[in-house]
Amino acid sequence: MNGKPWETENWNVSQCNYWDEVRESFRLAPHIQFHDATLRDGEQSPGVVFSVEDKIAIAKQLDEIGMHRIEAGMPAVSPQDFEAICRISRLGLKAKLFAFSRAMPGDIEKVVASGVSGAVIEITCGESRLKYAHPKWSLEDVVRQSVETVRFAKRHGLYTVYFPYDTTRADPAFLKELLREVCEQADPDAVAVVDTTGTILPSALRVLVGRVREYVGGRPVEIHTHNDLGMGVANALAAVEAGAEVVHGCINGLGERCGNAAMEEMVVAAEALYGIRTGIDCSRLRETCLLLERLSGVKVPFNKPIAGPAAYMKESGVGIKVATEHPLVTFPISDRFVGGRRTLVLGKKSGKDSIHMKLDELHETLSEEKVERLLAQVKELSIRERRYLTDAEFRALLDSVR
Missing domain, CATH: 3.20.20.70 (Aldolase class I)
Structure with missing residues (x-):
């Protein structure tokens, strides 16, 4: 303490x-x-x-x-x-x-x-x-x-x-x-x-x-x-x-x-x-x-405190490094304290740092030029579908820019 x-x-x-x-x-x-x-x-x-x-x-x-x-x-x-x-x-x-x-x-x-x-x-x-x-x-x-x-x-x-x-x-x-x-x-x-x-x-x-x-x-x-x-x-x-x-x-x-x-x-x-x-x-x-x-049979609301999927989810690229390295700056209650798990998702609000972190998570690397192309495609798909991407969708986009 x-x-x-x-x-x-x-x-x-x-x-x-x-x-x-x-x-x-x-x-x-x-x-x-x-x-x-x-x-x-x-x-x-x-x-x-x-x-x-x-x-x-x-x-x-x-x-x-x-x-x-x-x-x-x-x-x-x-x-x-x-x-x-x-x-x-x-x-x-x-x-x-x-x-x-x-x-x-x-x-x-x-x-x-x-x-x-x-x-x-x-x-x-x-x-x-x-x-x-x-x-x-x-x-x-x-x-x-x-x-x-x-x-x-x-x-x-x-x-x-x-x-x-x-x-x-x-x-x-x-x-x-x-x-x-x-x-x-x-x-x-x-x-x-x-x-x-x-x-x-x-x-x-x-x-x-x-x-x-x-x-x-x-x-x-x-x-x-x-x-x-x-x-x-x-x-x-x-x-x-x-x-x-x-x-x-x-x-x-x-x-x-x-x-x-x-x-x-x-x-x-x-x-x-x-x-x-x-x-x-x-x-x-x-x-x-x-x-x-x-x-x-009653689904936990998406943004429900403690148990909702969004409680420990981050899409915005702003502050993503701080949220990852010092999570209590962004998430007031530790995910471990309540048995949750922090999740990085990609979408319209993501930035290059978000792409790099997702690539690290998947043990993948790309040149900066390809990261920018990948980010543009992530944003485009997110805007078209009006949601964040699934991991499968991100992998498909990743394969397309290799």
Whole structure:
């Protein structure tokens, strides 16, 4: 280490993240845990259906990389989901296993039977959801149903996470009274703040998490965010700054509508931007993302951080030598750190240095005159096809100018 936590062999990020005036406002918990919900919330992506064997393979992969908590599914959804959770529970994984449940004792009975150690217990508290989906529910009804279910779960030895979803759109007075009553009467082990529709600013979420921490009397606060406005990861990290101790997410940002906060991005951000040692094997993150791509059928976006093909790709000839010799100048996170590989591609934006590097890669040499001719042909083909060249196309052009 060089004494600069923002510049290591694994990353080169902004020094501003480590300024005292920035970090003195943080309320970071001593230990941050990551709770992966891919097997439940990730499967809620339209058209995604994991088989029992898929879920077992995903759970094993998450456990191998050191994920702290795995939400194995919702046993009440189907017999297949229940079977998957039961089989995952018998694997002897190191991760703590949770199952998702509505605030109904009947759901908790299935959670208990599945063999997991924890329950995430949901009930809505969003003002508009109560108005239109449950118009007859009063605050007392929500409190009573919540208290009954949390107590039932605790009597059966489950670690209980109270999950009042749509938290960020709840009436503030309603939310305050709900959380205080449920915590006082049922004593859940933790309480989640849930941005179900991804519609809160990071600055607002910091304030909300701070208030919730006051309402719940010292219990751990967890954060669950969605990405409808592209702020899932930013909001989750803002909650961590405000003292959230557990961060929920899904690999590749899978989930309903625009997805959940991308787990792999949050883990790397925690390491590089906050200096949090997560204990998760980041060198296997890309491998994990590609496994989920294959099993879910949802392709990783081309420019997706960490796992997208463009994340460690360079076409432009400007700065290509620096990008090759000192990659952290161009790529803020080392490709090796996340299990990726830097790739040089050739196209319209390439220059002679790019051609020379590609020739070196192929153990080929050309005169400068032929390099200029080859570059012209590369640019011409790229412009005509409106993309970068494949290696086969480059080899064909190389053969034509020898």
